[in-house]
Amino acid sequence: MSEKKNNQVSRRQFLNYTLTGVGGFMGAAMIAPMVGMAVDPLLKADSSGDFIYVMDVDEITEEPQRKSFSIEQQDGWYESEAERTAWIFRDENGDILALSPICTHLGCVVDWETGNQDNEFFCPCHNGRYDSKGVNIPGTPPTEPLHAYEYRVEDGRLYLGRANPRGGA
Amino acid sequence: MLQKLYDWVDERLDITPIWRDIADHEVPEHVNPAHHFSAFVYCFGGLTFFVTVIQVLSGMFLTMYYVPDIENAWNSVEYLQSQVAHGQIVRGMHHWGASVVIVMIFLHTLRVFFQGAYKKPRELNWVVGVLLFFVMLGLGFTGYLLPWDNKAFFATQVGLEIAESVPVIGTDIKTLLAGDPEIVGAQTLTRFFAIHVFFLPAALFGLMALHFIMIRRQGISGPL
Numbered sequence: 001m002s003e004k005k006n007n008q009v010s011r012r013q014f015l016n017y018t019l020t021g022v023g024g025f026m027g028a029a030m031i032a033p034m035v036g037m038a039v040d041p042l043l044k045a046d047s048s049g050d051f052i053y054v055m056d057v058d059e060i061t062e063e064p065q066r067k068s069f070s071i072e073q074q075d076g077w078y079e080s081e082a083e084r085t086a087w088i089f090r091d092e093n094g095d096i097l098a099l100s101p102i103c104t105h106l107g108c109v110v111d112w113e114t115g116n117q118d119n120e121f122f123c124p125c126h127n128g129r130y131d132s133k134g135v136n137i138p139g140t141p142p143t144e145p146l147h148a149y150e151y152r153v154e155d156g157r158l159y160l161g162r163a164n165p166r167g168g169a
Numbered sequence: 170m171l172q173k174l175y176d177w178v179d180e181r182l183d184i185t186p187i188w189r190d191i192a193d194h195e196v197p198e199h200v201n202p203a204h205h206f207s208a209f210v211y212c213f214g215g216l217t218f219f220v221t222v223i224q225v226l227s228g229m230f231l232t233m234y235y236v237p238d239i240e241n242a243w244n245s246v247e248y249l250q251s252q253v254a255h256g257q258i259v260r261g262m263h264h265w266g267a268s269v270v271i272v273m274i275f276l277h278t279l280r281v282f283f284q285g286a287y288k289k290p291r292e293l294n295w296v297v298g299v300l301l302f303f304v305m306l307g308l309g310f311t312g313y314l315l316p317w318d319n320k321a322f323f324a325t326q327v328g329l330e331i332a333e334s335v336p337v338i339g340t341d342i343k344t345l346l347a348g349d350p351e352i353v354g355a356q357t358l359t360r361f362f363a364i365h366v367f368f369l370p371a372a373l374f375g376l377m378a379l380h381f382i383m384i385r386r387q388g389i390s391g392p393l
Binding site: 030033 | 233234247248249252258
């Protein structure tokens with residue numbers, strides 16, 4: 001008899017569980033949409049972006065050239081034109097490379113041959129260095145090569161998309 | 170696990186008496202709807218508080234998207250309403266809750282009034298309650314402008330004219346509220362926003378604390 005009683009849920013416990021359960025459910029129903037709203041930026045699919053005309057292909061040299069172009073940017077309710085910059089050149093195989101100037105260390109802006117070395121990209125913030133192909137030089141802060149813009153060539157005109165990591169080094 | 174964590178903290182800080190003091194108190198029979206169904210009238214104060222909590226929470230999340238600027242206010246509201254996940258629901262909660270909270274606070278006031286629960290020794294709590302009512306109305310008035318649509322603009326225009334009709338200092342009150350003697354615009358919106366999310370909520374929390382401390386000291390008024 002007493003053994004049986006030990007396994008029983010007491011009135012007080014039952015009430016406690018029920019109230020906690022119902023209260024928890026109601027609270028969750030209240031909070032869930034608010035949290036959903038807060039994490040909305042994580043749920044948004046990232047847009048692929050358009051390709052923008054930057055320069056004519058026959059103007060591309062082996063020496064990196066700095067080119068600016070602007071993209072249509074939709075930032076929530078705010079539409080604007082955002083400036084982008086690319087270092088554009090041909091490598092020894094004649095392939096086109098359009099590099100993003102954003103340092104892969106902490107996001108400062110790199111420049112061509114402004115450090116002590118020739119033929120290198122240089123980041124002034126922490127002396128980050130990249131070789132002439134934008135590959136980071138080991139022993140300097142950057143952890144990967146400069147990102148490269150997706151590109152398209154149509155009718156001898158170069159169009160750039162978004163910059164992606166290249167991997168390696 | 171949770172129990173162990175609780176015990177660990179309780180052993181060091183003796184927190185049990187703190188929450189017991191808040192949570193453990195008997196509900197008198199005449200206030201318990203399980204005994205007399207008509208006792209549901211005692212729920213309105215608690216419901217006002219419950220809706221207020223919803224208003225505070227949903228409002229906090231709304232400010233993640235809202236900007237109090239005449240160029241962007243409406244666009245940001247439209248964006249959070251149509252593009253943000255559950256934005257429509259959260260803004261809906263804040264919009265409808267604003268009305269519900271006024272209804273609840275009014276019913277609560279009616280109950281206290283017709284039961285004569287405001288009489289000695291509870292006069293001070295009545296005064297604080299009336300102040301809370303005014304703060305709620307202020308929150309409703311200032312919040313109404315924030316979406317910056319036509320309805321908001323002209324409702325505020327009218328509200329400001331009403332403030333202006335106060336003898337002698339009316340014009341000054343209007344200028345103080347609108348931030349400009351003539352224009353209802355950029356400065357009005359930032360003012361109303363500041364009042365809506367900082368000043369009035371601060372007053373609300375202070376007054377609510379007083380309201381609750383007093384009711385716990387004095388207890389609920391006896392049966393009729």
